[in-house]
Amino acid sequence: MKGELFILSSPAGGGKTTISNLLIKEIPNLKRVITCTTRNPRPGEKNGVDYYFLSKQEFELRIKKGEFLEYAIVHGNYYGTPKKEVEEELSRGYDLLLVIDVQGMRQLKKNKKDIITIFLIPPSIDELKKRMEKRGDPEIEIKKRIETAKKEIPAWREYDYIVLNDEIQKAKDNIKHIILSQRLKTSRFNLGAIKDPELKRLMGL
Amino acid sequence: MKGELFILSSPAGGGKTTISNLLIKEIPNLKRVITCTTRNPRPGEKNGVDYYFLSKQEFELRIKKGEFLEYAIVHGNYYGTPKKEVEEELSRGYDLLLVIDVQGMRQLKKNKKDIITIFLIPPSIDELKKRMEKRGDPEIEIKKRIETAKKEIPAWREYDYIVLNDEIQKAKDNIKHIILSQRLKTSRFNLGAIKDPELKRLMGL
Numbered sequence: 425m426k427g428e429l430f431i432l433s434s435p436a437g438g439g440k441t442t443i444s445n446l447l448i449k450e451i452p453n454l455k456r457v458i459t460c461t462t463r464n465p466r467p468g469e470k471n472g473v474d475y476y477f478l479s480k481q482e483f484e485l486r487i488k489k490g491e492f493l494e495y496a497i498v499h500g501n502y503y504g505t506p507k508k509e510v511e512e513e514l515s516r517g518y519d520l521l522l523v524i525d526v527q528g529m530r531q532l533k534k535n536k537k538d539i540i541t542i543f544l545i546p547p548s549i550d551e552l553k554k555r556m557e558k559r560g561d562p563e564i565e566i567k568k569r570i571e572t573a574k575k576e577i578p579a580w581r582e583y584d585y586i587v588l589n590d591e592i593q594k595a596k597d598n599i600k601h602i603i604l605s606q607r608l609k610t611s612r613f614n615l616g617a618i619k620d621p622e623l624k625r626l627m628g629l
Numbered sequence: 630m631k632g633e634l635f636i637l638s639s640p641a642g643g644g645k646t647t648i649s650n651l652l653i654k655e656i657p658n659l660k661r662v663i664t665c666t667t668r669n670p671r672p673g674e675k676n677g678v679d680y681y682f683l684s685k686q687e688f689e690l691r692i693k694k695g696e697f698l699e700y701a702i703v704h705g706n707y708y709g710t711p712k713k714e715v716e717e718e719l720s721r722g723y724d725l726l727l728v729i730d731v732q733g734m735r736q737l738k739k740n741k742k743d744i745i746t747i748f749l750i751p752p753s754i755d756e757l758k759k760r761m762e763k764r765g766d767p768e769i770e771i772k773k774r775i776e777t778a779k780k781e782i783p784a785w786r787e788y789d790y791i792v793l794n795d796e797i798q799k800a801k802d803n804i805k806h807i808i809l810s811q812r813l814k815t816s817r818f819n820l821g822a823i824k825d826p827e828l829k830r831l832m833g834l
Binding site: 543545546547548549550551574577578580581583584585586587588590598600601602604605608609610613617618619620622623626627628 | 748750751752753754755756779782783785786788789790791792793795803805806807809810813814815818822823824825827828831832833
């Protein structure tokens with residue numbers, strides 16, 4: 425049975441990275457989509473784990489070949505979601521979690537209809553600021569990101585689900601409900617779960 | 630915000646009563662729909678708690694008045710789901726859990742489009758038998774109920790969700806995912822959860 429592609433967006437400082445790491449750890453058969461970028465790796469970041477780090481030339485070649493589900497330029501660097509990896513993992517039955525911004529979600533929706541979109545919302549703009557300050561983002565970056573957040577938040581209605589992140593564990597559990605409930609849809613029922621021959625016959629399997 | 634009506638069906642011995650009791654205890658703002666019947670109360674059963682116990686005359690009057698979302702005769706007794714109570718509780722924002730059989734689900738679907746249906750499936754027919762024996766059902770009843778189960782199981786594809794009950798806690802948690810994920814849908818977002826005036830303005834609330 426094919427997996428589902430879950431899109432998680434939130435403003436910078438909204439908690440999407442922390443929460444997606446927790447989800448990947450807790451939910452079996454859920455994988456994070458590794459996206460591509462032309463920006464330089466930060467200390468500790470690994471190619472193929474955090475991102476696929478590509479040269480500008482390589483990235484532009486892949487754009488030409490139509491190898492991205494969506495891509496964008498952010499602060500002068502390319503970011504993109506590789507089509508082939510996503511389709512392959514979904515076909516293998518994995519659910520995928522893709523953390524992208526509002527623009528990315530919009531672009532992706534055009535190229536792929538069957539996605540499930542989740543918007544993670546902070547309890548307040550002040551809380552966003554505090555979180556960025558706490559993790560040591562430079563003041564000029566914080567200002568820029570708050571401005572971006574203010575442009576992104578009105579898009580919440582375009583998402584299938586909205587999760588308030590006033591408490592990390594609660595927000596994580598709520599996204600877990602969304603992901604796990606999809607697996608229980610009749611259309612996605614794991615036929616292998618039924619071992620009893622009589623029951624199988626009755627179910628028409 | 631209006632609540633959702635969740636329909637839970639399973640063959641006799643499938644675990645629907647145990648699981649629905651656990652769900653009602655664990656999930657805030659989820660209530661069980663109390664249905665009406667003309668059968669006699671069993672020892673310990675209370676009017677307005679287990680069922681609304683009605684006379685045959687009263688039940689038939691209510692049928693005439695169109696006061697049931699669905700009703701049926703089972704082993705010579707009427708059983709029915711009262712329309713008014715359901716609509717009132719949903720309007721008050723409660724989610725409702727209604728345990729009915731396949732026939733009831735089909736009839737209800739005709740009268741009410743916006744329901745979410747869940748089929749609870751046992752791991753095997755033998756397991757059904759064992760559970761009924763364990764709780765002391767008379768042998769003749771067990772036979773009859775297994776025959777009914779065999780007629781009901783093929784209907785699983787008509788439901789929105791299917792949950793395997795090979796382990797009560799797991800099955801309960803799975804139904805919990807289904808119920809709680811509905812509350813996170815953008816269309817059902819609890820606007821009162823946002824207190825920050827700036828965020829409210831950005832969200833267009």
